[in-house]
Amino acid sequence: MPPSRPTVLLTGATGVIGASLLPALAARYEVIALVHRRRPESATTCVQADLTAECLGLSDRLHRELAAGIDAIVHCAALTDFAPGDLTAFEKVNVQGTRRILELAEAAHVPVVLLSSVSAxxxxxGDDLPAHCMRAYGRSKRQAEELVAHSSRPVAIVRTGLLFAARNAPTLPRHQFPHALFDALLQGRTGALPVLPDHWCDIIPMETLVEYVTALTEAQLCGDTTAPGLHWATAGPARLTAADLERACSDFLKETGRPVTGSLLADHATSRTRSHGMGRLAQLGFQPPEQPCLPSHLDRLLPTQLTRSTVLEALRHNVRRCTPWAS
Incomplete structure (x- = not known):
């Protein structure tokens, strides 16, 4: 008989990252998906649980059985809605949920890969609601990271920036930035984005993050002592500017017979601070040029760092999948 494969517990398997990560992990390991309501289509084994409940909402027996049957945990589940209505929901899901996953890892004596965010x-x-929401989200991710210091298990923290949708994703996560931003820009309204051309944001292809997390999971399973700790999965120097996004959207509009007569970016005189909507989220998500690029550790486990040409190609591909006028 062939040797049995390690078993990885994956949380957030129906989320934006988890849905892309699940098939990559399933190609190498047995995967148990910890789910709340929806069952991922490609999962063979699912355990229904609740991150906001003690013992994940499982009985003592089921909790022990789950701990006894896994070799590693990849924790992707998180609340990422920047308008949750109740800001305490970030603490309930992102902080206390992570605490319960780390408790499961202690009981199972297994390593963990924890998906975090550069927002940490x-x-x-800003004192407006979008700024309060984004700060609450970032604070919850930072507090989740701080829990790792109290765990005796090897934990690898992955801080990632914004993400392009995977090329094979059946649909785009249109409710999430940056795809909601692409939809807004493709309305073709001049001056629609109140961000200056040289301001930047960090976006990487989903495939790059999946490849990195998969390699990191393998390193954790192999007991690689360099795997635990903080990992930045970002574009780094390959970051994109607002001008890059504007150019990709303008080019696509021209190709589809909807050319824009002016710039999609607001000029300096009208780029005032917004108080709500996509314009405000964009202003919070873009950084001024004097802000240094984020650290990037992708070449720790991948052959090379990301290049601007790779990121720009992912940008063009994602923009071309957005056709808001057809919705």
Missing amino acids: ALDLP
Whole structure:
């Protein structure tokens, strides 16, 4: 008989990252998907649980059985809605949910790969609701990371920036930035984006993150002592500017017979601070040119760092999948 494959517990398997990560992990390992309501289509084994409940909402017996049957945990589940209505929901899901996953890892004596966000390292200005929501989200991710210090298990934290949809994704996550931003820009309204051309944001292809997390999971399973700790999965120097996004959207509009007569970016005189909507989220998501690029550790486990040409190609591909006028 062939040797049995390691078993990885994956949380958030129906989310934006988890849905792309699940088939990559399933190609190498047995995967148990920890789900709340929806069952991922490609999962063979699912355990229904609740991150907001003690013991994940499982009985003591089921919790012990789950712990006894896994070799590693990849924790992707998180609340990412920037308008949750109740800001305490970030703490309930992202902080206490992570605490319960780390408790499961302690009981199972297994390593963990924890998906975090670059938002954990940011402190955004502003007193409006979008700024409060994004700060609450970032604070919850930072507090989740801080829990790792109290765990005896090897934990690898992956801070990732924004993500392009995977090329093979059946649909785009249109409710999430940056795809909601692409939809807004493709309305073709001049001056629609109140961000200056040289301001930047960090976006990487989903495939790059999946490849990195898969390699990191393997390193954790193999007991690689360099795997635990903080990993930045970002574009780094390959970051994109607002001008890059504007150009990709303008080119696509021209190709589809909807050319724009002016710039999709607001000029300096009208790029005032917005208080709500996509314009405000964009202003919070873009950084000024004097802000240094984010660290990037992708070449720790991947052959090379990301290049601007690779990121620009992912940008063009994602923009061309957005056709808001057809919706």
